[in-house]
Amino acid sequence: MSAPNKSYDPVEVEALKPEAIERMRDQALAAIAAAADLDALTHVKTAHTGGTSPLALANREIGALPPHAKADAGKRVGQARGAVNQALAARQTELEAERDARVLAEETVDVTLPYDRRPAGARHPLTTLSDRIEDIFVAMGYEVAEGPEIEAEWFNFDALNFPPDHPARGPQDTFFVQDTEDPAALEESGVVLRTHTSPVQVRSLVTRDLPVYVICPGRVYRPDALDATHTPVFHQVELLAVDEGLTMADLKGTLDHMVVSLFGEGMTTRLRPNHFPFTEPSAEMDMLCYVCRGESVGNPDRPCRTCASEGWIELGGCGMVNPKVLIACGVDPEKYSGFAFGFGIERMLMFRHNVEDMRDIVEGDVRFTLPFGMEI
Structure with missing residues (x-):
């Protein structure tokens, strides 16, 4: 080994x-x-x-x-x-x-740069305001009603007690829609671009069961020149209530609730006698000046440019529905009564936001709409 x-x-x-x-x-x-x-x-x-x-x-x-x-x-x-x-x-x-x-x-990020190069959008203030007005009345039990913008004369004038010779039925106040090649037959076409949203009220009375409580916003047309206070295409909102026992007191309370909801507590309205074919009695509706709240009246130390120191701002027309309109729509005026009012949404927008020129509203400049944001 x-x-x-x-x-x-x-x-x-x-x-x-x-x-x-x-x-x-x-x-x-x-x-x-x-x-x-x-x-x-x-x-x-x-x-x-x-x-x-x-x-x-x-x-x-x-x-x-x-x-x-x-x-x-x-x-x-x-x-x-x-x-x-x-x-x-x-x-x-x-x-x-x-x-x-x-x-x-x-991969450094400059936090001082805009986070999004795509500019933020904004709803048009007319749309926002129209929706807010609708919400006020829907909360009161009203329904939103709509109708065509190209309307028959019967709905736009005849059913609303406009006689055939009424000045509003002339071409200086109404756009007629030509359905023939003959210009001379223009005013005989019987078709117009609606001059107000009242035809929607007529259609509501004709097609709905009573009682009727509707709010009618929409675009309307009149041959006005575009300037700081007028435009040929604008927006109106009208209200119609038809039921048993309605009075001017109900109309006044509804108007007061509307201006308080839009302009804040302490606002009120007043009615001044006037005449409209589709209401009787009729009145011009004024609201308390939302700037000075009437304190500029007789007070030279505190003038108000908004109401010219009058204390009130004209808002629109209103009144009790004319019995002739109820009859034209098949409603018994002995049993039912109603009230209606209407005003321009552009005018309301100018009041609420101190817009001085109506052209700013319609010209589509994003610099006008962006400050109003995306309120929903």
């Missing part, structure tokens, strides 16, 4: 020679230093510290050495692998710092 080979020198194993281990270490360190980014460093780490890396294979050779030789060989390999791992960690820290600095430079 032979004795153990105590004279075996581990440096004679090629992979465990000091110069071989140093070469493996230096190659690994050079590759680590040359890694330009984290992806390249990952490949270097696999090549020089993985299970098939030169140092890992050399480490396996230690197991075949005699016990007294393993310590020295393990120390040399361990020191080399430690140097490589230390270099890897240092290089990874450097590359991560470079990456973070680059990301901050490339």
Whole structure:
């Protein structure tokens, strides 16, 4: 039986020679230093510290050495692998710092710039105001009614007690729709662009069961020149209530509730006698000046430009529904009564927001609509 080979020198194993281990270490360190980014460093780490890396294979050779030789060989390999791992960690820290600095430079955000280059939109204030008025009356139990903008003369005039020779039925106040090639037959076409939303009230009485409580907003047309206070296309809102026992007191209470809802507490209305074909008795509706609340009347120290120091602002027309209109719509005036009123939404918008020129409302400039925002 032979004795153990105590004279075996581990440096004679090629992979465990000091110069071989140093070469493996230096190659690994050079590759680590040359890694330009984290992806390249990952490949270097696999090549020089993985299970098939030169140092890992050399480490396996230690197991075949005699016990007294393993310590020295393990120390040399361990020191080399430690140097490589230390270099890897240092290089990874450097590359991560470079990456973070680059990301901050490339993806920096200037928080002072607009967050959205696409400008924000806004609802047109006429739409917003019309919706608000509708909400006020829907909350009171009214329904929103609509009708055609191209209307028959019967609905626009005859059913509303406009006689055939009434000035409003002339071309100076009404757009007639020509349905023939003969210009002379224009006024005989019997079709007009509605001059008010009252035809919607007539249609409501004809088609709905009584009682009727409707609010009628919409576009209307009149041959007016466009200026600071007039436009040929504008918006009206009219209200109709027909039921048993309605009086002017109900009309007055409804008007007061409307102006309070639109302009705030303390607002009220007054009625001045007037004449309209479709109401009897009829009245002009004024509301308390929303700026001075009547305090400018007789007070030279506090003049009010809004109401010209009169204390009241004219809003629109109103009155009890004329019995002739009820009869034309098939309603018994002995049993039912009703009230109605109407006003221009543009005029109301000018009051509420101090708009001085109606052309600003209709010209479509976004600089006018944007300050009103997106109220819903």
